[in-house]
Ligand SMILES: Cc1cc2nc3c(=O)[nH]c(=O)nc-3n(C[C@H](O)[C@H](O)[C@H](O)COP(=O)(O)OP(=O)(O)OC[C@H]3O[C@@H](n4cnc5c(N)ncnc54)[C@H](O)[C@@H]3O)c2cc1C
Ligand code: FES
């Protein structure tokens with residue numbers, strides 16, 4: 265799958281969707297829409313931005329409204345970080361900023377210069393999984409996997425903060441990460457394994 | 461989200477001169493960014509103030525000063541807070557999640573908006589969101605609504621946990637206004653009742669900035685408790701919460717503090733019950749009587765009668781925990 269003709273499923277979905285949508289809209293309708301939009305909606309404001317993600321520095325021009333979550337997924341194509349609720353209520357978007365766990369959906373990208381972001385993609389050391397990633401595999405810390413990147417980022421911080429003295433403490437300090445599959449017991453077991 | 465300009469300030473005076481009604485300060489963003497996504501807050505510009513305000517807890521003579529930018533997680537683990545005002549740490553840890561506490565600032569916590577479902581549902585009337593449109597909760601879903609201090613204009617409650625501890629401990633809020641004048645607002649006068657202006661949550665002067673919060677030295681660092689009852693065990697706002705603290709002389713109560721969240725438009729002090737507790741023996745009968753005094757004061761809405769019973773239980777439990785904590 266690593267040949268040069270490889271296109272990802274995500275690339276296919278994006279481009280085929282966009283092409284189909286373009287073809288379906290007559291040019292006049294489109295230009296009318298663009299004119300109306302310019303009248304009603306205030307123009308977006310872009311700013312140059314330098315951010316460091318997973319030890320790599322990126323120079324971008326972004327809309328001031330961009331959240332860290334959208335920056336990661338849409339601009340940097342780091343789609344490991346997931347959008348669950350987009351309102352701070354589920355923890356799926358958890359990443360580390362300066363080594364602390366935060367919610368990327370409530371972090372504006374414009375606040376990031378000078379800070380270091382680590383995402384799930386930056387956790388492993390080459391092909392060597394981070395101990396927490398390995399523990400999640402071993403302890404069945406996930407089912408569908410959607411909440412998992414957020415769970416793992418949160419779990420790594422939970423161990424680092426030292427909130428692992430009992431099952432109750434782990435559960436309390438992992439309460440910001442919801443799992444609709446209910447993989448909680450495996451998640452707690454993974455954290456206990458790494459904390460030992 | 462409406463497009464907006466973004467700037468980062470490096471001085472309080474600069475932040476204040478850039479501040480206008482349509483331009484808002486941004487601290488942790490955990491409330492403001494959320495409200496902007498829902499088009500409830502629609503600022504033309506944001507001023508990032510994270511670099512201009514103190515993020516330190518400092519001992520003053522006679523008080524402890526919490527910088528406006530002290531993050532909730534740092535506040536809950538600060539050695540001075542744990543030694544002198546552990547009730548504050550308890551309350552903070554009962555709120556939100558570790559991720560949100562890492563982001564949320566002290567000042568932002570004071571200024572967070574209500575969690576009334578109608579405030580968040582922009583298709584429904586809400587006097588707090590759109591003055592004059594009416595209060596949907598008055599005849600609607602009232603599980604999260606007030607049981608004291610409300611009126612026909614608004615039955616929303618203040619959602620903070622930290623503020624309940626600060627109210628109990630008689631804190632004060634240090635503010636610099638737009639003209640660079642410094643003001644001290646006692647905590648009890650900081651948040652307000654709905655009156656005819658439920659769109660305003662507090663008495664912070666227009667365009668002013670909170671610089672710090674002071675907690676006077678107090679004898680409440682030995683016998684204290686924070687009890688929070690909610691729809692799930694963690695990561696949920698309070699249905700009712702109780703901050704309790706006792707200053708004991710043997711088994712006799714020298715002084716008591718009792719405050720609640722989830723009950724009113726502002727953090728609520730139960731002063732009648734505090735008065736009653738003064739000089740009494742600290743035992744179950746006394747605590748039950750104090751809870752009964754509170755129960756007499758509240759007036760639940762048709763949809764939240766359960767909160768009265770819940771609150772009585774929470775008060776008795778919190779006072780009991782003061783003896784064992
Ligand atoms: C899912 C979720 C659950 C939560 N659960 C709880 C809970 O259980 N208990 C609880 O107490 N809280 C809870 N919170 C709320 C959270 O604590 C607040 O959102 C947070 O404290 C706000 O702080 P901030 O720094 O992020 O504020 P921001 O969102 O940055 O700002 C909030 C407001 O304060 C203004 N502001 C900020 N700093 C200053 C200043 N120094 N001077 C003047 N104005 C200022 C801003 O302009 C803005 O209007 C929860 C939040 C979420 C998203
Ligand atoms: S997507 Fe950020 S908390 Fe749900």
Ligand code: FES
Pocket residue numbers: 405406407408409410411412442443444445446447
């Ligand atoms: S594994 Fe499916 S949501 Fe958690």
